[in-house]
Amino acid sequence: MSHRLKVVIVGAGIVGAATARVLARSGCDVTVLDRGASAGGTSSGGEGNILVSDKGPGAELRLTQRSLAAWARVREELRDELPAGFPDLEFEHKGGLVAATTATGAEALLAFAASQRTAGVVAEVVDAHRAHELEPDLTRDLTAAVLYPQDAQVQPVIATEALLAAARRHGARIRQGVEALGPVLSGPTITGVRTSAGPIPADAVVIAAGPWSGDVAARFGVTLPVRPRRGTVLVTARMRQRVFHKVYDADYVGAVGSGAADLMVSSVVESTAAGTVLIGSSRERRGFDDRIEARVLAALAAKAMLLFPFLAGVQVIRAYGGFRPFVPDHLPVIGEDPRLPGLWHATGHEGAGIGLSLATADLLHDQLLGLATGDDLGHEFRPDRPSLTPHLEGAAA
Known part of the structure; x- marks a missing residue:
């Protein structure tokens, strides 16, 4: 040029x-x-x-x-663009499992999944037996579950x-x-x-x-x-792997799409390569206030235990937060x-x-x-x- x-x-x-x-x-x-x-x-x-x-x-x-x-x-292109020994991106199609524990949540989840399938999303409705094959420690109080094998993660x-x-x-x-x-x-x-x-x-x-x-x-x-939208994540001590997908409750989609400024908490639980479990997720608009508050941590923990009761006996070693860029529409x-x-x-x-x-x-x-x-x-x-x-x-x- x-x-x-x-x-x-x-x-x-x-x-x-x-x-x-x-x-x-x-x-x-x-x-x-x-x-x-x-x-x-x-x-x-x-x-x-x-x-x-x-x-x-x-x-x-x-x-x-x-x-x-x-x-x-791009993963393939980067193999040629990065020097030897550059850390792996840890890209993984780990899949997502969305679980409902109430009749209302089940109805909303199944309707949402049906709409997604019309747009090319693989959204597989699974029964309780299959859900527990995928996640043996998942709560028995399931009313519906949907598997999303296309969900992925990168470091x-x-x-x-x-x-x-x-x-x-x-x-x-x-x-x-x-x-x-x-x-x-x-x-x-x-x-x-x-x-x-x-x-x-x-x-x-x-x-x-x-x-x-x-x-x-x-x-x-x-x-x-x-505008900034605050989020907080809990991190547990290392353990043998007991969570195999990104697992979240059916309330999560509503929290993502909400414009409310007040605290909203829905349960998102997943393992890391290091052996810890990450527990989210909160959403709150309070400017760039970066304090980590006990009320948020308690709400995250309570929600997570509804999905995975075994977490009640697991030690939390730290918490961290960040700001998401929120736009009104x-x-x-x-x-x-x-x-x-x-x-x-x-x-x-x-x-x-x-x-x-x-x-x-x-x-x-x-x-x-x-x-x-x-x-x-x-x-x-x-x-x-x-x-x-x-x-x-x-x-x-």
Whole structure:
């Protein structure tokens, strides 16, 4: 190309990393900025889920299905792009098992699974005998269960660092400890970024700062309704493996789709390669308050024991939390901001950013480079979509 497109990406989490890699592979001049360490925010605070089980038919499910295919492809590509000895991504199609313990929960779960099957999701209704073959320690108080064999998981920090390492191999620069302060403008158009380390020229700026994206967007003179949604996870002591899938109660889907600010807790239980068990999940909007509270831990533990009674006798060794990027209409924001030419967004994935990172990067790549995609999926996530427009205010500074 006669002019290499200069792209500055704000945020070195997994979405920024995936975007940097795919753009650098296409020959773009890419710089990634992060005011902290890479994978230091939301990407380090989750379980690495790539789930179809919690998504109904629609744009986000289609993006997830595209991302699952992308993970299979990119895993193979990274074998050639990473140095020998780089840690394994720990990608695993471990599958998900969703369990209901009430008649109301069973009715909702079975109806939801039926709708998903119409969109190509493998959602297998299993009886109690089969459920206990899959998970011998699961509660006997089952009213329904659905197996989702397509659900997968990846180690999120390793995956982020792998994508960044591959981006570097293709010429990208990763600048940690550098903060984006605002745009450099030529008339109404971005020509660079003001940073704590001086200006950086850019034809395009991508905000991929997770729950901090709203704050970053404000520095560029636009309002973006991305807010932090707090989550907390309990970690048990190591034990022999007694949980074999990602197992969660049927309330989880409702919690994911809720816009409530108050504390919501549903049970999500899974084992790790290290032999611990992770117990989630809570959702609460309280700004960037990062305190871990006893009331949340108690609620998580109580819910988990309803699914796996044996957990009552297991020691918890620690708890950790993080912030998901919440958007009012529960869809990611991907695409160019019509209020400021040259400003792009790749954020708002809430708890699905790990899984959706590769498909998000591919969408943004095609849009930035003006490539025809053959479908209209990207339009579903544009910043000026009708469901988000009421929440948008502000023009270029």
